[in-house]
Amino acid sequence: MMGAEITxxxxxxxxxxxxxxxxxxxxxxRSLLIVMMSLELLLNAANLALVAAARFQGIPDPQVAVFxxxxxxxxxxxxxxxxLVAIFRLxxxxxxxxxxxxxx
Amino acid sequence: MNPWFFPEILLTLAxxxxxxxxxxxxxxxxxxxxxxxxxxxxxxxxxxxxxxxRVLPDSWLNLFVSDGLSAVFKPFFLLCLVTxxxxxxxxxxxxxxxxxGEFLALPFFSTAGLCxxxxxxxxxxxxxxLELVSISLYLLAAFHRxxxxxxxxxxxxxxxxxxxxxxLVMGIAWLYAGAGTTExxxxxxxxxxxxxxxxxLVAAGLILAGIGFKVAAVPFHAWAPDVYEGAPTPITAYLAxxxxxxxxxxxxxxxxxxxFALESMGTSFRPVFLTLGIATVTLGTLAALTxxxxxxxxxxxxxxxxxxxxxxxxxxxxxxxxxxxxxxxxYLLASLPVFLFVNELERLHxxxxxxxxxxxxxxxxxxxxxxxxxxxxxxxLPPLVGFPVKLAVLANLWNAxxxxxxxxxxxxxxxxxxxxxxxxxxxxWEREADAIPARRFPPFLIGVMLAAGxxxxxxxxxxxxxxxxxELSLNPTPVVQPTGK
Numbered sequence: 001m002m003g004a005e006i007t008x009x010x011x012x013x014x015x016x017x018x019x020x021x022x023x024x025x026x027x028x029x030r031s032l033l034i035v036m037m038s039l040e041l042l043l044n045a046a047n048l049a050l051v052a053a054a055r056f057q058g059i060p061d062p063q064v065a066v067f068x069x070x071x072x073x074x075x076x077x078x079x080x081x082x083x084l085v086a087i088f089r090l091x092x093x094x095x096x097x098x099x100x101x102x103x104x
Numbered sequence: 105m106n107p108w109f110f111p112e113i114l115l116t117l118a119x120x121x122x123x124x125x126x127x128x129x130x131x132x133x134x135x136x137x138x139x140x141x142x143x144x145x146x147x148x149x150x151x152x153x154x155x156x157x158r159v160l161p162d163s164w165l166n167l168f169v170s171d172g173l174s175a176v177f178k179p180f181f182l183l184c185l186v187t188x189x190x191x192x193x194x195x196x197x198x199x200x201x202x203x204x205g206e207f208l209a210l211p212f213f214s215t216a217g218l219c220x221x222x223x224x225x226x227x228x229x230x231x232x233x234l235e236l237v238s239i240s241l242y243l244l245a246a247f248h249r250x251x252x253x254x255x256x257x258x259x260x261x262x263x264x265x266x267x268x269x270x271x272l273v274m275g276i277a278w279l280y281a282g283a284g285t286t287e288x289x290x291x292x293x294x295x296x297x298x299x300x301x302x303x304x305l306v307a308a309g310l311i312l313a314g315i316g317f318k319v320a321a322v323p324f325h326a327w328a329p330d331v332y333e334g335a336p337t338p339i340t341a342y343l344a345x346x347x348x349x350x351x352x353x354x355x356x357x358x359x360x361x362x363x364f365a366l367e368s369m370g371t372s373f374r375p376v377f378l379t380l381g382i383a384t385v386t387l388g389t390l391a392a393l394t395x396x397x398x399x400x401x402x403x404x405x406x407x408x409x410x411x412x413x414x415x416x417x418x419x420x421x422x423x424x425x426x427x428x429x430x431x432x433x434x435y436l437l438a439s440l441p442v443f444l445f446v447n448e449l450e451r452l453h454x455x456x457x458x459x460x461x462x463x464x465x466x467x468x469x470x471x472x473x474x475x476x477x478x479x480x481x482x483x484x485l486p487p488l489v490g491f492p493v494k495l496a497v498l499a500n501l502w503n504a505x506x507x508x509x510x511x512x513x514x515x516x517x518x519x520x521x522x523x524x525x526x527x528x529x530x531x532x533w534e535r536e537a538d539a540i541p542a543r544r545f546p547p548f549l550i551g552v553m554l555a556a557g558x559x560x561x562x563x564x565x566x567x568x569x570x571x572x573x574x575e576l577s578l579n580p581t582p583v584v585q586p587t588g589k
Contacts (some may be wrong), residue, residue, distance in 0.1 A: 046270065086255055
C-alpha cells in the first residue's frame with residue numbers, strides 16, 4: 001500500500017474546489033453563456049459529493065439524488081438557453097455588460 | 105380519500121388543461137381561457153380549505169407530510185395564485201399577446217410546486233418542489249419578450265436561482281455525507297443521539313444560503329429589486345408574496361420544526377439569523393426610502409419585511425414560528441392589493457413611476473383610500489393588521505433579551521413609516537399632473553381596494569384570525585380539534 005488512502009474527505013474537498021470555481025465563474029464572468037456553464041459546474045460539484053457520499057456511506061439514496069439533479073439541471077439549461085436566444089434576438093449580444101436597462 | 109383531488113394534482117391538471125384549451129380549442133373557447141383560469145384557481149382555493157384535501161396517502165409519507173403548517177400555507181399560495189391570475193388576465197402583453205394562455209397556465213405549475221413545498225419533509229422533495237417553482241418563474245419573469253427589462257429580469261432570476269439551487273444541492277450532498285439521510289425526522293433523531301457533526305453544520309449553512317436567495321435576505325438580496333422591476337407586474341406580485349413565503353415556510357420547517365430544530369443547532373445558528381435579520385431589515389428599509397418606482401419600492405419593502413421575519417425566527421421557540429406565520433398572512437393581505445393596484449396603474453399609464461399617483465386622492469377617492477389603508481398596514485401602524493404582527497416580532501425580541509436586534513428593529517420600523525407615507529403624501533397633497541389621463545380605473549378596482557382596506561382594518565382590530573392561523577400551523581395534524589372557542 002503506498003501513500004494515504006483516498007477518503008470521503010478528499011472527495012468532499014475536490015467537490016468543494018469545483019464548487020468554488022463555479023461560484024467564481026458565476027460571480028466574475030460577464031458572458032452569460034459562461035455564467036450558465038458555471039452554474040452547471042456548481043451542480044456537478046454537488047453531484048460528485050453525492051456519488052462519493054453514496055460510495056462511502058454505503059447507501060444508494062444519493063445516487064438517486066444525482067439523477068434528480070441531472071434532470072433538473074437539464075430543465076434549467078433548456079429554459080436558460082431559451083431566454084438567452086430571446087435576448088440575443090433583441091440585443092445581438094449575450095454579454096451581461098451590454099444590457100443595463102435595470103441598474104445593477 | 106381519492107388521491108386525485110389533492111390541490112397539487114388539481115393544479116397540475118388545470119395547468120395542462122389550460123395549455124391544451126389554448127392550443128386546441130376553437131377561437132370561441134380560446135377567448136374565455138382567462139376566465140377558465142380564474143375559475144379554476146378560485147375553485148382549487150375553495151377546495152384546499154376543506155380538510156379532506158389535506159390528507160395524503162401513506163405511500164407518500166416518507167417524502168410528504170400533511171400537518172398544520174401545510175394546511176395553513178396551501179390556501180395561502182392558492183390565494184396568491186387567484187390574485188396573480190386575475191392580474192395576469194388584465195396585464196398588457198403587447199406584442200406577446202399570442203402567448204397569453206401560457207402566461208396564465210405556468211403560474212398553476214409554479215403553485216403546484218409551492219403546495220408540494222409546504223408539505224415536503226425530505227430535502228430531496230424540497231429540491232424537486234423548489235425547482236418546479238423556480239423554473240416556471242424564470243420563464244414567467246422573462247415572458248414579456250418584447251421588453252428588454254423583462255428578459256433581463258428573467259436571466260437575472262435564472263442566474264440567482266441557479267446559484268441558490270447550487271447551494272441547496274451542495275447542502276444535500278453534505279447531509280448525505282455527514283448523516284446519511286435527508287429525511288427531516290431521521291436527521292433530527294441522528295443529531296439528538298450524537299449531536300450535530302461538523303458536516304451537518306456545513307450542510308445547514310449551505311442550505312440556509314440557498315433559502316436566503318429565495319427570501320431575498322441580505323447578502324443574497326441583490327437580484328430582487330431588478331427582477332421585481334423588470335418582470336411583468338403579476339409575476340412581481342407572485343415573487344414578492346408567494347415565492348418569498350415559500351422560503352419562509354421552508355425555514356420554518358427546517359429550522360423551526362424538523363431537521364435542524366434541535367436546541368444545540370439553534371444556539372449555533374441564532375447569531376447567524378439575528379445578524380442576517382438586522383442587515384436585511386436595515387438595508388431594505390434604508391434603500392426603500394429613496395425609491396421612486398413603485399415596483400422597486402415594493403421590492404425593498406419586501407426585503408425589509410423579510411428582515412423582520414428572520415429576526416422573529418432568530419428568537420426561536422414556538423412564539424417565533426407562530427409570529428412568522430401570522431406576519432406572512434398579514435404581509436399577504438396588505439401587499440397583494442397594493443400589487444393589484446400597481447398592475448392597474450401600469451395598465452393605465454404604461455409605467456409604475458410614483459408620479460402617476462400625484463393628486464390621485466381627488467381624482468380616484470375609492471382606490472386611493474383602499475391603497476392608503478393597505479400601505480399603512482404595511483407600515484405597521486395601528487389599528488391595521490400590520491401592527492399586531494410587527495408588535496409580536498418586537499415582543500419576541502424583547503422576551504429573548506436581544507437588545508441590539510430590538511433597537512435596530514424599532515428604529516427601522518419607525519424609519520419604515522417614511523417608505524409608505526411617501527406614496528400617500530403624493531396622492532393627497534401633491535398637485536395633479538397637467539396631463540391627466542382620460543381613462544379611469546375600472547369599477548371593480550374600487551370595490552376590491554376598499555374591501556382589502558376594510559379587511560386590513562378588521563383583522564387589525566380583531567387579530568383572532570391570525571392567532572388561530574398561527575396555532576394551527578404548529579399543529580401536527582392538518583385539522584384543529586374543535587375547542588370551545
